[in-house]
Amino acid sequence: MRDHASPRVRILVPRDATRDSFSLPPGANQTLREAFGSTDLLSYATAIWETPNRTIRFVLELPVSRRWLAVELTATDSAVLPVTLLAGEIVDLPHKLTARELEVLTLIAAGLSNPAIAEQLFTSPRTVSTQAETILKKLGATSRTAAGVLAVQRGLVKLPLPVASEAFAPLAIGELARAAAAPTPDDSPLAREPDAVRVGLAYALSGPGRSDGLLATRGAMLAIDELNRRGGVRGRRIEPVPIDADIYSAAGIRETFGKLREHDVQGVLMNYVFDERAAFDAAAELEIPVLHTMTSSRHLALLAADPAKYRTLFQCAPPESNYGPGVARFLELLAPGLDEAGTRRTIRFVETTLDSGQIADPETRGLLEAAGWSVTGVDPFDPTSADLGATIDSLTESLSVDPPAVLVVTEFQPDALAALLRSFHDAGVKSIIYTIYTPSMPDFAATLGDAAEGIVWATVSGTYGDVVGEDFSRAFTAAYGEGPGYSQAGLGYDLAHILISAWQHTADPSDVAGTLAALRSTRYRGVNGSYTFGTDGQSTVAYPEETSDPSLGNAHLLFQIQDGEHVRLGPPPYGDGVFRWPRR
Template sequence: MRTRFFVEVDAGGEIISVEEGEASSLPAALLPLLGRFAAERVLESGFIWAPESQNEACQIQVAPATSEDPVRASVYVSGEWLEELPFALTYRELDVLTMLALGLPSGEIGGRLHVSPRTITTHVDRIMRKMGAQSRTAAAVMAVDQGIVRVPLPEGAGEDSGVLRLGRTMRGTTTRGDAARRSVKRPLVIGAALPLRGAAVADGIEMARASQLAVEELNARGGIGGREVGLEIVGIDLFDGDQVRTAFEELIGRGVDVVTSGYLARQDVAHEVIAEARIPYLHAATLDAMTQRVREDSTRYGKIFQVCPSDSNYAPRFVEMMTQLRDRGQWRPSSSRLVIAQGGWEQTDLGIVRASGLAEQHGWDLEVMRLGITGPQGWNDLATLMSSSAPAAVMIGNYLVDDTVSFMQSFLRAPSDTLVYSLYSPSVPEFRERMGDAADGLLWATVTGTYSDAHARAFVHRFRNRFGVNPGRSHAGIAYDRVSLIAHAWQFSANPRDAGLVADELRRVIHRGVNGVYHFGDASQAAQTYSGPGGDPSMSQAHLVFQIQAGKQRILDPDPYADGHFMQPPWFSKR
């Protein structure tokens, strides 16, 4: 059965957006009148749609949209199909009440309804008793204020323009609050599942704050077409698959319009929940395995977007960067041996096969090691091994602050002339807080990082003013940009509640954020990467390589985003 609906109708009598329910719930025969409400800019009105040929009624509330452009004049229309008329009125009593509201005397009402004046008097007495009105005038005022007038107007009561006239009489009344509340556009809501429990809490706070800042700024500019944007955050432990599933199901149950998340060890769980819900989802898990899933089954996963390039770029970039430093004479490696230590979650693919080919091409001996023990102890053991075996460089294939700190603290107790190249974790302010000056000299890379240009510096300034601390160099920027991406898609969708239209706009978007350019340009629906010559920085995100120097994050590569030069780590011996 048809129940509630909320739509926007333009001056041409066309439905231009659906907020709630189905467009088919609004009677098509009512559209011309609603178009006149829009064209003539009636401030607000309410009535009961009850054609005499049908034994059903729908309570209608109409309010103007906010646009001042007469070409785009429109009204918001909310409706609810009724099981019985208000105050238990009969349809005949509704006819009489409608004519009272139009200002007709009893004798004239009786003539138009072909009944005696005494019969009308009886109807009026019953109406007053049911409504608790002390007079016929009070009943008429209540009918106008509460929208208890029949449309189409009863036979002989005049044209439906009378309803427009009734609408105009409501200007300045004090009893229309319910209609106004029901006619406000329901906010568009972003749901976020963030690591606010277990590992990576500090990073989760970064994500939450940046999302909050972006939503606040968006609403300060008027939201989306005058519609407020909301943010619903659910905290999770990124390693707990049950928590991931519960959090995503909770967000969907809250009725959010889009779901977002940072990185999840159980990203596969999130993908499956979203695939069933079929609403847009933007994540930053950097997992090639997940983009492959989208590429292979666009029907099931077509509304899922990865807002950063994939992890399979990490190992090749490490080899490229070591080659660049060596060949430019910025670094004299102690040997030709490079080590990649893998210790991430199972779905991680660091691009080892491609890295091996590059290493052979450029004269490196590449060794790939997987930790026998996971967690900090495993990285402690690896650091001891690196100190004793002294490869030219080692890449820490892990994203968590705890593990990278454990490696560095152990390695620096007896360091070798080995470049240490970490992934992502030094982007989190917690890393430098824990390492202090001992972090100097560390190289680290991220497939998506916050640039150092004027656009990014302005974001940092606003973040610091809002929260009293500087943001990190990766996921704060991602979370901020992610809201802008969603806002763009909503803004350009004919109906921001239509998940398919929003997903279509996300596929078209080319957005320059504080972390570079977001463009979902192929079937994987993942952001593209740029690492130097041969890439296109106007359509991708730079794979940034940083070095911590005197407590500051300096971008070494690629151009044109670099703001520093490589410096020999302080733990190197003088040779």
């Protein structure tokens, strides 16, 4: 459905246009500026000439405004020079498709099976099967083949592609993506201002980390806009450089940092990756400040082992080693009620195999056993497994037979965690569910529906519910039309303020040594708590686990989902509700 507030745009792009030579026409609207400034649209417009197709239609996701641009590219020789006619308009996704359903439909059009789609999207075949059935109903298609044909005919295929372009070999969209694989407008100086201070926003805008990446990008953009209205960095405009970071492999991470180097950014903001060591080594090679939120104990170890090499890295969220003591703190709250009900103090862990998700370490187990808790199992959970559905079924069966009093689940991929928790709920598993971080995403509880009720979750860096956090939430919602969630948007906002404040205290943002010194002396109170980097590890600390002073750390917030709302249970003084025992 067309958005009538945003008119259809049409421009001509020369076949030989480059990032250096092409400029948007005078008076180009914000839609075009965002499309050319934060996506590969210029590359697509020129790459069509390298394919056998003369017209290609697709839907382009605009990562910052989170809108959809329906695009039609037509290569024509009718002008004096060969040009691509680019027509586009902002649309709502037709047939009430969701963003994830559009990704699945695009993969169906490429001929991928449900297990293959699940593997590519880091989810389960069961989840994909349900999504595929929903898509067929929405399109009125009688088969997957028919749905794929309709998608191609109507331009209901998504760019950027959700997986590698090789999977789309038979389709025009795949040929276009491969031809456009050269350096893209993500790295281009199309809108670069010579005197601007450039901040790299290295967040995933596609793949399973997309939701978090978009939230962090938006939070950082909001902060940068505020700071530019106050004069930027001593009169110099701050230019955000959003990169669709490939956080999923060592090669992708290195490629991302290569893009940042090519763009000549003076500082980088990023969240998490699937290969921390690759990211830390690549970040160190940039030799500019890199602020990240990986909650990584590996960060601390590397800074201790080689402080000179990793001196430019600053971790703006406490390490995951605090999650275990956080579980112990929650169990202290539960113990009297369990004892009164005659329930044994038993706990079981289901832990992701990805980095930063293992909390049932010897120290945590020692804490729990000293408090009278029995750890009945620690089960690994690989969200990338081709047998994810079978793994979920096996865990559900085991827990149905012998449910612990408390079940701790650490899994960061929202689709995988939702599938797991939905299965436990449907099977009637009676345990109190405790998980970490993932429910901070704005639509997670709504996606789970009634299965979310009563879930307890914690994050070592969450957005506060005080006046600072509430002011941020209102500003974010006014800017983007939806709420910021409870973690990543606030982190992106805070990181931008921290880095730019450090630049304000140096002679020039290109003064790396001065910027690093300013960062190490940081005392910043943001929407996700307080940040200091004076320790050898250059990492924010957790309250109350690593500091007893709430003004010096990020509060390790504890939430419970009650009637669809996220209620903060603590720690004091940041709680706004009390734990609600689940109905048995």
